[in-house]
Amino acid sequence: MGLTNLMGHKPSSSKLTGTISPTKLDPWIGNSISIEPTQSVYATVTDTQTGQPPPSPPSSFHCHRREISQNPRKPVFPMHTGTSLSRLTSSARKFLLPLVAVGTATTAAAAFHSSRFTVPPGHRAVILDRLHGVSGTSIGEGTHYTVPWIRKPYIFDIRDKPHTFSCLAHTKDLQPVNLSLAISLRPELSKLPETFNHLGLDYDEKSLPAICSEVQTIVANYDVDQLLLKENNSGVLDDIHGSLVERAKRFNVLVVDVSILDVSCGEQVAQAVEQKQVARVEAETSKNLVVKAEHDKEAAVRRAEEELEAAKQFAELPEDVHEQLLAQSRAEAQREVDKVLAMFEDAANSSRSSVVDASNPSS
Template identity: 40%
Template sequence: MARIFNNLAKLGVGLAVTGGVLQSALYNVDGGQRAVIFDRFRGVQDEVVGEGTHFLIPWAQKPIIYDIRSKPRNVPVVTGSKDLQNVNITLRILFRPQVPALPKIFTNLGIDYDERVLPSITQEVLKAVVAQFDASDLITQREIVSTKVSEELTERALQFGIVLDDISLTHLTFGREFTDAVEAKQVAQQEAERARYIVEKAEQQKKAAVISAEGDSKAAELLAKAFGAAGEGLVELRKLEAAEDIAYQMSRSRNVAYLPQGQQTLLSLPQ
């Protein structure tokens, strides 16, 4: 009985050891990940391991897992423009490693490759591009600046095995002195526009007054000619028109009374 017990104990120990060895010989690569194998005898292997469960030699080999999905990163940079103005720029980058280049990335840069590469190359490219533009051009030609930064930074990152899926300028500000100068210029432009509007308005009013005076002068001239040509007849016509207007106004008044023609009143009796 004791012998059987000892055999079972040895069997259990053997199974536990075997299970531990098997467990240490397996590793998983999840979706969106890749693995690089480091061998203690042969160094970093050139083959990149894809998703799934894989075998390795315990103790002799070690898997290094990389996330190959795009990740965002904001890189702030302070640089100078062509006209020596301070510019604060924040660049938003979506990046991921090149899968075939993962062994080289691990050998040269390690796991935190983005911390070692992206800030330095971003500052290098941004300073080179921004120095080609004046501060005002950075505002009016922002799309051109963004395109140049994207092209040069993408090419620079590929040298390190990094793919940039998207690059955008999310923040662009200038020093206090330049900002104050821009605000003062805008105020001056608005004042100039207001002054020009006042001058144009006065000019139009002047033209209107001249046209009105010319019209009055022409009307007076025509009336003078009409009086000279029509003589007494036109004067009588104007009297009749005036009398008609006076009669109409008096007819609308409550304080005016009318008597039949020829009827005498107390005011007309002899004293």
């Protein structure tokens, strides 16, 4: 049987009175309606085979739909459902198409922006591939393109990075010493991907403690007075620089420069070192005085020997030669005396003229 215009309009063929039971008509499963005779319900019931109205149903009956019974899982929609769905689909298309276009354009712009990166001067880039890991080569300065979200660039600063640090070390004579040093580091370009794998971008912060531990080993080879004396700092600095260079190579880091800023120790140790230095200077001074005295003694001995030899030679000369030498000596002495007297006379005359000029200012 077929059921049409259920609870829609007042029928003209037959009249049924009853109450709809709480049982609901499920368009997917349900295929019956229970009516109890307490309230009027109008429906037109026709036989799908003969086209004639069926006999009057009892007070409670079930209207079975042949179409639903044949396919209970097929949903039942009103006749105008297809038109409504088509209208809904067209409206959805008009609303969704701009959104899809905007989303596609935004995604494309984001992908293009993510695929471009720039390496500034003094830097290099290492590419991390999410599928194959870190690439074996680094990329230089300029603008580059890569596959977004799969290959990500990491920018390295390859310029010299200065650092200052202080460390406490013990000298050869077991005295604690505080050293302040300045060191400049930069990564080794040929091994930049390996440095990124082991240390990351902050390679200097991670490698610096291990590198500076070598300073303690070098300080242990010197006495405290050797470290405090500035004239010995060059030798200590050379040893520290060489040791740090070898240590930094293990981390693929290059040590560009090392300098000692300050060396300090305890007050008592500093006083002891100062006294030792003063005693050393006094000893050096005394040694120099002894050497000078020895040289003066040798010079006096040589001078006396020369004078004695000259006297012997003079004694062996004839008398007339003695007279000539004496006369020559007297003449030289007289010339020296005359020269000195002339200098005194010139000085006296100049002073006298200045006094006269001072007494006569009008002239």
